[in-house]
Amino acid sequence: MNLTELIHDLQITRRDGASTDGVDVTGIAADSRRVTDGMLFVAVKGTTVDGHNYIASAIERGASAIVCERIPEAIDEAVKARVPFIVVPDAAAALGQLLDAWYGHPSRRLTLVGVTGTNGKTTVATLLYDLFRRLGYHVGLISTVCNRIDEETLPTDHTTPDPVTLHELIARMAEAGCSHVFMEVSSHAVDQQRIAGLHYAAGVFTNLTRDHLDYHKEVDNY
Known part of the structure; x- marks a missing residue:
């Protein structure tokens, strides 16, 4: 390019x-x-x-x-x-x-939903993935446990991958025909701008507790 x-x-x-x-x-x-x-x-x-x-x-x-x-x-x-x-x-x-x-703006070619909050991100993102799969959609999942493109399971080592890996993954999902992607978004990833350049169609907020103040220091920062 x-x-x-x-x-x-x-x-x-x-x-x-x-x-x-x-x-x-x-x-x-x-x-x-x-x-x-x-x-x-x-x-x-x-x-x-x-x-x-x-x-x-x-x-x-x-x-x-x-x-x-x-x-x-x-x-x-x-x-x-x-x-x-x-x-x-x-x-x-x-x-x-x-x-x-x-990557040709892949997050604009599908419906990207971010799930954030202190607890419950994996559960909510996975439930949404499973629901949309059962409804017949081609779906992607980005989570702490694993990443999935429909039935294909990919390894993961972060709640939210590094930017290069993340954009490449979403591009793969778009190329595979996924119409929706449900993604865990950690507060660390937001603060470190690992999600910069992505275009979200919707967001889900689960809850806020004091668990990550070792990183954010103050509740207002969190």
Whole structure:
């Protein structure tokens, strides 16, 4: 996909380095270890790791362009001369937008329902999945226990997957003909913008207790 087309809808603070014209992107990564030739690397500052510290590594692995919130001082002019840098105010939000565009806006091609709250997310999402399956719909499920595309079961290791995995999964569901997807959405995922770029048709809120204040610190934050 052409880089200029891919970043068209991003809120861009400034551009630096090489021109984006004529640059083709072979994929999108937010983990420098997964970068291969031609991929766009998005430097996201996480809770424990800052992707900006791995921009040089991503370029060494063949990244064709970088989306970031700041350009590290260690990046020299010779590197900038051959790699475009797109600076954005929020790289996590930009990552979701880019993935949505890369996969052809899959969450707009089906009815995506998010289920959030402290307790009961898995139960509610699974009950909705089972109900719609019994009604004859092609349905997807994204949950703590497992992910499903109709009867196919896929492994999972987070309540809400990382953005790259999540958008790829929803794209698979859309391609498989799912009309509805029921998805657990953790408060951590909302705070970390793992769901950025998704288009929800509806939301379900189960309840709110004090269980996750170790992460959110204050009830108002939660």
